[in-house]
Amino acid sequence: MNILLLALARSVGSLGRLRVWRELLVPAVLALVVMAGLSFFLLDQLVAFLLDEPPVRWIASWGALALAHLLASLGGWLLLLSAAYLVAVVLAGILVMPRLLDLLSSGDYADVERRGKDSALASTANSLWAALLFLLGGVLTLPLWLIPGAGLFLPLFWMAWLNRRTFAYDALSLHATPAEWQELRRRHAGALFGLGLFMAVLSHVPVLGLLAPSLAALAYIHTCLEALRRLRSAPTAIEFNRENA
Template sequence: MSTPPNALPVVTRSAGFEGVGRALGRAVISQFRGPMLMALLLPFAVALIGAIVLIWLFWTPLSEWLQITLFQWSVVNQLDTTLMALGLASLKLWLIPVAATLILLPLSGILGLVTAAVFIMPLVLRHLSERDYPDVRREGGNALVASVWNALWVTVVFVLGWFFTLPLWLLPPLAVVLPIFWWAFAFTRMLRLDALADHASPQERKILQARHNKGFWALGTICALINLLPPAWFLLPVLSALMFSHFGLEALRRLRSETQP
């Protein structure tokens, strides 16, 4: 049986990290265009207001709960005794504020990312469609519903994963690896779908996500590493949306060029 000329190609191999550097460069250029500079304000404002509200509502009860919970563990009490014997500050002076910050601050950050995914991504895609990818047709459907549902489940997994792996931060390597992993997960799984939902059909999304899985995760990891730098928090929600959009739309353009006679 012959293959129809407009049939989508079968995914036979991964594209690896092809296109990651190109998407990053294009995103930086796009970030300094007027509409994208204005788009920075919304996710930053949501994250800032979210941080203030979370601290106001939950700092005291969370600190009290951590005080009771953490110091029930014999290992924590032994470590506290050892530090005091060495003339160092007691864990009770700094462990609770640090733990409370590590719980509440990521919550405000994920709110900013959700805002970027649900509200800023459509603006980004509209801007890039008109300016950089006018030849890429919109063949997606129910993009808003898919985006909201995707944002909800990714947020739940991120919050639960972050919270339940916090005790592992006591192991030095994991204190660095785990935050990078969870933020890479959040950026990749939240923005990968949003970058393709408007323009790619379900079949195209399936092919692109399989073919470019490593590329999407590379972008998510880059975003997670940038996220370690507090001054970058203002830029990152929109910049990450631009990175994933450039990567996804260029990949979709190339995929469709393979099916053209």
């Protein structure tokens, strides 16, 4: 079975556990608080700012004021959603991921030996560094919003990148050696980014989107640990481990 579909199916199955839900809800609630606060204080200013910037300003000058206001409002909401999502991802990476990883690895993946390093500091640094790069990348690519449709695609791209950069590393740091992590990233680059993109799209679903970062953490644990299990059980695993010992 495709590893991504298998991981998503197992993630849905994990939602039947009460403890999993307790972990999932914390970032969602905090993201809701951040979203509400930013909306109250910044949404009007963001909309006004976007109305004065191209291409929305051009559309307004052509007389399509309703369309210009709609696009500016949509852009403002997307920016606020990205900010709230960033907060939720960082919290999920720092607070939720270690607890979920301990829960699932001791049960569902008890046969996957821990060969990595248990470092809360490294995981926290990874989450914060990913958040900084996410912000920097978003700012540097703002001029590309002038391209029609880019304003809708770019936030999804950066959210997908943030998911992969944050959760894939955290899901494997405790179990995989550096060589195994490099090999998994090479073999499953498309699946890891595709999972991040799926969760980025999910983040735009009302209410359910608030759970997207926590659900991403859950799905990445299932994806990465299953991929590591398959890597070690493959016929070439012995040769791979010898070469990278």
